[in-house]
Amino acid sequence: MRPFLIVGNLKMNLLTRSECEKYLALLRKEMTGKRFPSVKGILCPPTIHLTRFTHLPEGWSLGAQDTAPERSGAFTGETSPLMLKDAGVGAVIVGHSERRQYSAETDELISRKVHILLKHLITPVLCIGETAEERRREATTDVLEQQLGAVFQDLSPMQAEKITLAYEPRWAIGTDVLPTTEEILQVKVFFRKFFTTRYDARLAERMEILYGGSVTAPTLGAVSWEADMNGVLVGRDSLFPHALVKMMELAEAAKARTAH
Numbered sequence: 315m316r317p318f319l320i321v322g323n324l325k326m327n328l329l330t331r332s333e334c335e336k337y338l339a340l341l342r343k344e345m346t347g348k349r350f351p352s353v354k355g356i357l358c359p360p361t362i363h364l365t366r367f368t369h370l371p372e373g374w375s376l377g378a379q380d381t382a383p384e385r386s387g388a389f390t391g392e393t394s395p396l397m398l399k400d401a402g403v404g405a406v407i408v409g410h411s412e413r414r415q416y417s418a419e420t421d422e423l424i425s426r427k428v429h430i431l432l433k434h435l436i437t438p439v440l441c442i443g444e445t446a447e448e449r450r451r452e453a454t455t456d457v458l459e460q461q462l463g464a465v466f467q468d469l470s471p472m473q474a475e476k477i478t479l480a481y482e483p484r485w486a487i488g489t490d491v492l493p494t495t496e497e498i499l500q501v502k503v504f505f506r507k508f509f510t511t512r513y514d515a516r517l518a519e520r521m522e523i524l525y526g527g528s529v530t531a532p533t534l535g536a537v538s539w540e541a542d543m544n545g546v547l548v549g550r551d552s553l554f555p556h557a558l559v560k561m562m563e564l565a566e567a568a569k570a571r572t573a574h
């Protein structure tokens with residue numbers, strides 16, 4: 315059975331070495347004596363802190379929040395995917411709405427980032443989602459189709475299924491406003507259609523798809539397993555190790571229920 319995935323996006327928080335150390339100490343304490351064999355955690359700290367997060371508790375691996383679309387060279391301020399890999403990173407968030415919004419990232423740039431990550435055997439966690447205005451216009455599936463099309467247009471089935479997709483409605487990020495389970499299920503139906511048409515039903519079934527946007531422990535079930543999602547991407551609440559570990563406990567219990 316595929317593990318339930320919890321990706322913690324720490325964003326631009328934990329400003330000092332000592333804050334990182336405190337965070338890690340808390341995470342270790344929360345994880346002490348606990349094992350969640352059906353759950354996998356990926357923690358994505360700010361790039362400059364990556365090497366401070368190499369010794370994570372069992373069940374956790376290291377992710378990053380962004381990558382350069384190039385391998386090396388004259389790209390001031392950028393971080394190569396090979397540097398990330400060397401720091402122990404196995405997955406990278408790409409196309410987060412904050413990068414689309416504040417750094418004007420285009421679908422074309424996001425597609426290049428996905429390609430270079432796949433080339434270097436790093437898992438892209440590709441974020442897509444509609445704005446509140448697009449939702450009001452009932453343009454959600456058109457927007458998702460456009461964002462997906464830009465990335466998947468020239469990917470082989472083997473490449474496609476290495477991507478982890480994160481459905482993050484922009485209006486749900488940082489707002490405490492959540493879509494209903496039903497709304498997420500509708501999006502899931504759209505994803506299944508998209509991947510079946512572009513590839514086949516088997517691949518559509520195998521795609522790993524997460525939900526992201528205002529996820530907390532109390533809302534976890536309604537936006538993930540009840541909505542046929544394979545995991546979650548967590549922003550604010552990932553700053554609290556006890557909240558992340560609580561989510562792991564809940565997901566492990568849910569997995570155990572479906573196994574019986």
Ligand code: PGA
Pocket residue numbers: 323482486487488489490526527528529547548549550551
């Ligand atoms: P949030 O962020 O959990 O704070 O809403 C989610 C995200 O940005 O992925």
